[in-house]
Structures are given as C-alpha cells and as structure tokens.
Amino acid sequence: MSIFARLLAILAAFAALLAMPVHAQDFPPVPDGPVYDGADIISPDVEAALDVRLREYNARTGRAVIVATVPTVADERGNVNIESYATTLFTDKWGIGGAERDQGLLLLVARDDRKMRIEVGYGLHPYFGGIMAGRVIRDTITPQFKAGNFDAGITQGVDAIITHLDKSPEDAIAIEEAAKAAEAQRSSSEGGFPIGAIFWFGFLFFFFILPALRGGSRRRYRRGGVGGAVGDIILWEAGKAVARGLGSGSSSGGSSWGGGGGFSGGGGFGGFGGGSSGGGGASGGW
Numbered sequence: 001m002s003i004f005a006r007l008l009a010i011l012a013a014f015a016a017l018l019a020m021p022v023h024a025q026d027f028p029p030v031p032d033g034p035v036y037d038g039a040d041i042i043s044p045d046v047e048a049a050l051d052v053r054l055r056e057y058n059a060r061t062g063r064a065v066i067v068a069t070v071p072t073v074a075d076e077r078g079n080v081n082i083e084s085y086a087t088t089l090f091t092d093k094w095g096i097g098g099a100e101r102d103q104g105l106l107l108l109v110a111r112d113d114r115k116m117r118i119e120v121g122y123g124l125h126p127y128f129g130g131i132m133a134g135r136v137i138r139d140t141i142t143p144q145f146k147a148g149n150f151d152a153g154i155t156q157g158v159d160a161i162i163t164h165l166d167k168s169p170e171d172a173i174a175i176e177e178a179a180k181a182a183e184a185q186r187s188s189s190e191g192g193f194p195i196g197a198i199f200w201f202g203f204l205f206f207f208f209i210l211p212a213l214r215g216g217s218r219r220r221y222r223r224g225g226v227g228g229a230v231g232d233i234i235l236w237e238a239g240k241a242v243a244r245g246l247g248s249g250s251s252s253g254g255s256s257w258g259g260g261g262g263f264s265g266g267g268g269f270g271g272f273g274g275g276s277s278g279g280g281g282a283s284g285g286w
Contacts, residue, residue, distance in 0.1 A: 010035050012043055016144060019184075025073065025075045025076075025088075027085075027088065027089055027093045028068070028070065028089075028093075030093070030094050030144075030272050031068075031189040032049070033051050033054075033055065033262065034051060034054035034055060034058065034064065034065065034066050034067065034271055035047050035050045035051050035054065035066075035067045035068075036068040036069070037067075037069050038067075038068070038069055038070045038071065039069035039070055039071050039109065039112075040069075040111075041069050041109070041111055041150040042067075042069065042150060042151060042154060043151050046151040046154070046155060047139055049155075050067060050154070050155065050158060052115055053158070054066070054067070054271075057162060057261060058271050059094040061103075061165075062098065062101065062103060063097075063103040063104070063105070063124070063165060063273030064096050064097050064098075064103065064104040064105070064272070064275065065104075065105045065107070065158065065161060065162065065165075065271075066094070066096050066104065066105070066106045066107070066271060067109075067154060067158065067219070068089070068107070068108050068109070068110070069108075069109040069111060069150075070109070070110055070111070071110070071112050072088075072110055072111070072112045072113050072175065073085035073108075073110045073113055073115070074113065080110075080115065082110055082113065082115045082116070082117045082215070082283055083117060083283055085108070085110075085117075085170065086106060086108045086117045086119040086277075086281070087119060087277055087278075087279050089106065089119075090104070090106050090119045090121070090275070090276070090277040091275070091276040091277050094106075094119060094272050094275075094276075095272050095273045095274050095275050095276070096271060096272060096277075097121040097123065097271070097274070097275025097276070098273070098274055098275055099273065099274025099275065100125045102121040102123035102124075102275050102276055102277075103121055103123040103124050103273065103275075104121035104123075104124070104275040104277070105118065105119070105120050105121060105124055105128065105161060105165075106118070106119040106216075106277075107157060107158065107161070108156070109150075109154070113285075114285050115283065115284070115285045116137060116141060116142075116283065116284055116285070116286075117281060117282070117283040118133035118136060118137060118161070118269035118281045118283075119132060119277050119279075119280070119281040120277060120280045120281045121275050121276065121277050122276060122277065122278060122280075124165070125280050126172075126173055126176065127164075127165065127167075127169060127172035127173060127176060128161070128164055128165060128172070128176070129176050129179075129180070129280060130276070130280055130281055130282045131176065131179040131180050131183050131282075132164060132175070132176055132179055133281045133282035134183075134282035134284070135179065136157055136160045136161060136164075136282075137157075137283070137284035138284060140153070140156050140157050140160045141153040141154070141156065141157040141284070142285075142286050144156060145286035146286045173219045183215055189223055
C-alpha cells in the first residue's frame with residue numbers, strides 16, 4: 001500500500017470515529033422548568049424544592065443550572081455516549097443558557113446506563129471547568145448514587161455547583177486553576193500515561209519503525225524520491241494531530257461573569273434559548 005493510500009485510510013478512519021454520533025436517539029422536549037425527571041428517580045418533594053431553588057437562582061444571577069434525568073442515552077444500535085448526548089441536548093435541543101453569555105450548566109443522569117455528566121456552557125468554562133465538574137461527580141454525587149440515594153446525590157450535587165458558582169469570579173478562577181494544578185500533580189505522581197502518547201508511539205511503530213525494520217522504508221525512498229519523503233511528512237503530521245486530539249481534555253471559553261436574566265424559556269422559566277456548549281465538563285458512573 002502506498003504512503004498516500006495509508007494516509008487516506010488513517011484520515012478516513014479518524015473522520016469516521018469523529019462522526020460516530022447519535023443514531024435516532026430520543027431527546028425530551030424543552031421542559032417547563034429547570035428540573036426534568038424523565039427517569040422518575042427524584043421524589044416529588046425534592047423535585048419541587050429543586051425547581052424553586054433553581055428558578056430563584058436563575059432570576060437572581062441569570063445563570064441556568066438544569067437537572068435532567070433520562071432512562072438511557074443509548075442510540076438505536078445500543079451505543080452509549082453520554083458526552084455526545086449531553087452536548088446535543090444542551091446546545092441543539094434545549095439551548096441552555098443565554099445566547100449572549102452562554103452561562104448554562106446541565107446535570108444529566110442516565111438511570112439505566114448508570115452514567116452521569118455535568119455539561120458546562122461556554123460562558124462558565126473559566127469558572128467551573130472539567131476538573132471541578134469531575135470533583136463534584138466523584139466526591140459528592142457518586143457516593144450517594146452508589147448507596148441508591150438519588151435525591152441526596154442530585155441535591156448535594158446542585159448545592160456544590162451553586163456554592164462554587166456563587167464565589168467571586170476571581171476566587172472561582174483561582175480555585176479552578178488550583179484544581180487543575182492539583183489534578184496534574186496527582187496524575188503525575190500516579191504515573192498516568194496519556195492516551196495521546198500511547199497512540200503516538202503505536203503510530204510511530206506501525207508506520208515508521210516496522211517498515212524500516214522490514215526494509216520497506218529504504219525501498220520506498222528509492223522509488224518515491226521527494227514525493228515519498230513528502231508523503232511521510234504528511235503522515236507524520238497527521239499522526240501528531242490525531243494524538244493531540246486523543247490526549248486533550250475539555251476546552252474552556254471565556255465570557256463575562258453573570259448579571260440578570262434575559263433568557264427565553266417555557267413555563268415562565270428563563271433558562272432556555274440560545275445557549276451552547278463545546279463539550280466542556282466531566283462524566284462519571286456508579
């Protein structure tokens with residue numbers, strides 16, 4: 001197989017991976033308020049209390065914290081991808097947050113899949129990023145869910161989210177940055193090895209080292225000359241790009257901090273309409 005044929009095959013496979021989306025998934029309609037319990041795991045009293053609290057929070061700050069539970073996020077093929085589901089629900093279906101500020105946050109729970117996700121709108125990324133979202137899931141929500149207490153897990157998770165968001169912008173950003181540094185230190189001390197690096201070493205071995213050991217590399221350069229060298233450079237850069245994509249975490253985007261409402265939504269709740277998320281946040285399971 002020529003170098004260009006191999007390059008095209010790799011790029012096609014990577015494109016297919018990125019485009020493995022959701023096939024005919026069921027998404028609930030925009031709810032009338034900040035709590036949607038499609039999985040029926042929140043007791044009526046707790047749901048009512050959350051509704052009141054999150055409506056008040058939206059009216060006071062202009063930020064929309066939404067709780068949604070669904071039976072499953074699986075598509076028609078049985079594939080479970082809560083990250084893709086949350087991003088689509090957040091941006092395309094509900095538009096959580098405001099078009100100008102994008103200060104929305106979604107706590108999504110998939111009951112049958114035993115998975116959860118905190119999806120963060122663009123405007124909140126600098127103040128509540130993936131590290132903090134992961135901490136809330138891991139330290140606050142997951143222990144309660146493992147004990148079968150959905151009410152406590154969701155309520156305490158919302159408490160932790162709002163407590164952090166209510167900090168001053170300077171404090172929130174400082175805490176987020178400190179959390180990132182602590183997470184990086186923890187990963188380093190545990191000897192964590194990024195998936196991007198694993199891919200990159202495998203890429204080098206199969207497409208450069210192994211052909212060289214077999215003598216194919218020398219033959220190719222004799223046959224292809226400059227064209228073969230250029231092809232290898234393109235292949236090299238493509239491999240690095242894929243490795244960077246696999247090894248990167250959730251991205252953050254900046255925006256101004258809070259201020260009054262201005263959202264549009266159903267049932268008198270102003271938390272829907274125009275908000276978007278680029279996939280920032282964290283996921284977990286129990």
